[in-house]
Amino acid sequence: MKSVLPDDAILEVNSHINTSIEDLNSYARSFFKIYFKQNPNLASIISVESSEKMDFEGDIMISFDSHTHKTKLIKDDLNLFSPESVKSFTRGPSVTVKSKIKKIDDETITLIGIPDKDVINCSKTQKSAV
Numbered sequence: 001m002k003s004v005l006p007d008d009a010i011l012e013v014n015s016h017i018n019t020s021i022e023d024l025n026s027y028a029r030s031f032f033k034i035y036f037k038q039n040p041n042l043a044s045i046i047s048v049e050s051s052e053k054m055d056f057e058g059d060i061m062i063s064f065d066s067h068t069h070k071t072k073l074i075k076d077d078l079n080l081f082s083p084e085s086v087k088s089f090t091r092g093p094s095v096t097v098k099s100k101i102k103k104i105d106d107e108t109i110t111l112i113g114i115p116d117k118d119v120i121n122c123s124k125t126q127k128s129a130v
Helices: 083-087
Strands: 002-005 009-020 025-036 040-056 060-076 097-103 109-114
Touching: none
Parallel strands: none
Antiparallel strands: 002 009, 009 025, 025 040, 040 060, 060 097, 097 109
């Protein structure tokens, strides 16, 4: 996956995921690379190893109880990463993510993220004459 960030920065994410439907768990090793379009040779790269549990409700997969097992700074030419910033690349055990399952064939599925909806409570007020 490649995303364009502000100031012409590029974020590339490469993930290797092993999932066991039988055990209802998943293990991932992801590489996050950030660089600028003008100079792609200067980059900051980290790897994150994590696991999570999963459950199913019809065609919805629910991922939860995510744990980070290992993070590694591979390269930091851009001086971007600190222990606090690395945490932003991981979910915590309290985060639940829902995805819709789309079957491609007997060996392949696609997961489409279902965003959480934020609820903002508002009330209408009237201005009083002074």
